[in-house]
Amino acid sequence: MIRLESLTKSYGKVVALDGVDLAVRAGEMVTLVGPSGSGKSTILRLIAGLDRPDRGRVVVDGQDVAQVPPHRRAVAMVFQDYALYPHLTVRGNLLFGLRVRRVRRAEAEERACAAADRLGIAELLDRYPDETSGGQRQRIALARALLREPTVYLLDEPLASLDAPLRFATRADLLTLHRELGTTTIHVTHDQAEAMTLGERVVVLNRGRVRQIGPPQQVYDEPEDTFVAGFLGSPPMNLVPGGGVLGGGTDLTLGVRPEDLRLDPDGPVTATVEAVEALGSEAVLLTRCDDGTRLTVRTGPRPGVWPGDQVRLRADLGRIHRFDADTGRRR
């Protein structure tokens, strides 16, 4: 449905994308993640036609869209900065696209109200964008995108400025919407929970290159290299070059996720607790082993240990990841 072929784009000396290949199926929801500057927004901009690739192609439904101007591409993009029309009310913003498409007034009103209801912004319809909060503006932009009924949604951190409860609720809304509408969706996020839940596949990018693509749980369970291992998951996977306290050979880097380490009075690894982060539903211990290796351990909410305590740790041996020490590739 959407195919990116060897997509390459530089801005001056900065290589934003370096040969990205990606195929997104019709109706699929895909998440782009990666550090700041890894090229996520650039991918969306090239699909939307807001920028041109230096090399490579964007193919939509079998057609190379290089010659198709942005307004003729059936994509609706929601940006981090919303891009609402400031001189129109919320209602006006929602109706704008429908008017352009000559939808009858009564029907347009009905659809705009339904979209506003759905995203919980019905009471804001008569306000201007600058009379609403950042989170509300984000919902208005989503409602407007919803009304375009595009073949593809491109969402650039659509939930970024929502507070935690609203973010949780809107995440669920987005999933329901996607189930109902089945519109192909590519979205960018910095949020680990969204990366894990809000897409059938996750694409991990670094420095303009795809590092791994797969169902989120699979990428989480079997990261192909140390970069992906360290990027997906919060707190990140513990990586021990040479194996060290986790055992193993010097030609390996061993990895273990914080939840796969546990406090065990008979555990083989001795460590000192340096900090305890009580997060309510769980706690994260930052520990330092006798050889200086730092290990992060995820425990239940009240681990009963304090900074300065000596503890013993045990890793779930079945869940130790092995990477080549030189290349970082999974072995």
Ligand SMILES: Nc1ncnc2c1ncn2[C@@H]1O[C@H](COP(=O)(O)OP(=O)(O)OP(=O)(O)O)[C@@H](O)[C@H]1O
């Ligand atoms: N218009 C531009 N002019 C110059 N450099 C740009 C431009 N747009 C993007 N870049 C550069 O291209 C690289 C990729 O940018 P992009 O916005 O795609 O990253 P991103 O992964 O979306 O980052 P973030 O998570 O911070 O939004 C960055 O190094 C960025 O500075």
